[in-house]
Amino acid sequence: MTNPYGQQPGQYPQQPYGQPSGGFQQPYGQYPQTPGYGAPQGYPAQPPYGQPQYGQPQYGPIPPLPGQAHIxxxxxxxxxxxTxxxxxxxxxxxxxxxxxxGLIIGVPLTILIVILQFAIIAGDPSSWWIFILFLPLTSLSVLVYEGTMLATRGATVGKNVAGIxxxxxxxxxxxxxxxxxxxxFTRLATMVLPGLIPCIGGLVELLVxxxxxxxxxxxxxxHDKAAKTYAISTKAMY
Structure with a gap:
């Protein structure tokens, strides 16, 4: 009886050279592609050479924070x-x-205090405690005068004279x-309000x-750092 497979009894079926048995055929020298060298299945391949990878520090100039100027x-x-x-x-x-x-604010306040002092002496000397109410008057005057002008114009009279x-x-x-x-008002509050602290307030205000x-x-x-402000010159530079 003739063997339909063309094989002698006791011999295994022959396969073409270089092809595995079981019907799976793949060209010689080719293997399944992987996402990237050394990368496990299910993970993205590594980025091309020269491009930054996740988690690596970046170098270069750091841009200024919002509201801050570049030096x-x-x-x-x-x-x-x-600009x-x-x-x-x-x-x-x-x-x-x-x-x-200081002259614009201080001169009218000085005149007012002198008038009030003579009025108290001529009237009721025991009313000296009224002067306590005038202690924060200078700070309040600075807040109103300078705060209003900076908010609307960016400069006070003194700053216009000095070219600021x-x-x-x-x-x-x-x-x-x-x-x-x-x-x-953030700028001025940082500069003026420490002066109201008893004993050391004047020193703190001077340091500011x-x-x-x-x-x-x-x-x-x-005070500039608190408000993110800068004092610039308005005079022409030659």
Missing amino acids: VVPGSQIQFPH PPLVLATMGSRFLARVVD RVVTEQSAGQPGGGIGGGPA ILSPFFDEQARQGW
Whole structure:
């Protein structure tokens, strides 16, 4: 009887060379593709060479935080994303502005206190305690005068004389624009309200006024940092 498979008794069926048995055929030298070298099934392949991988630190210049300026020249120039470089106000001009504003506020208050003093002495000397009510009057006057002008115009009379304008990121590109009520009164509250603290209040207020000297990058005082404001020069540079 002839074997239909063409094999002699006792021999196994022959397979073509290089092909596995069981009917599975695959070209020689080819293997199933994997997502990436060394990557287990179910995970994405590794990114191409030169591209950052997840979890690796990135290097390069760090952009400034929202509301903060980019330092172009430390202690001299800053820049916001929508403005050209802005020249920072010098400490001499800031001192001049403070003196002029101090005279504008201080002279009327001094006249008022002197008149009140003579009135009390001529009337009822036991009413001296009324002077206690005038202790926060200077701080309140600064808040009203300077806060209103900075909020609407970005400068007080003294700052206009000294060629200074206080700006935020939003107002820096608007010539003559104010910084708004929030930044204006935050800036002044940080500078003025510590003066109401008994005994050490005057020292704290003095340190706040001198704090721009402590910042060599943008000449921001502590009150400027609290309100995210910058004092820039409005005078032409030659």
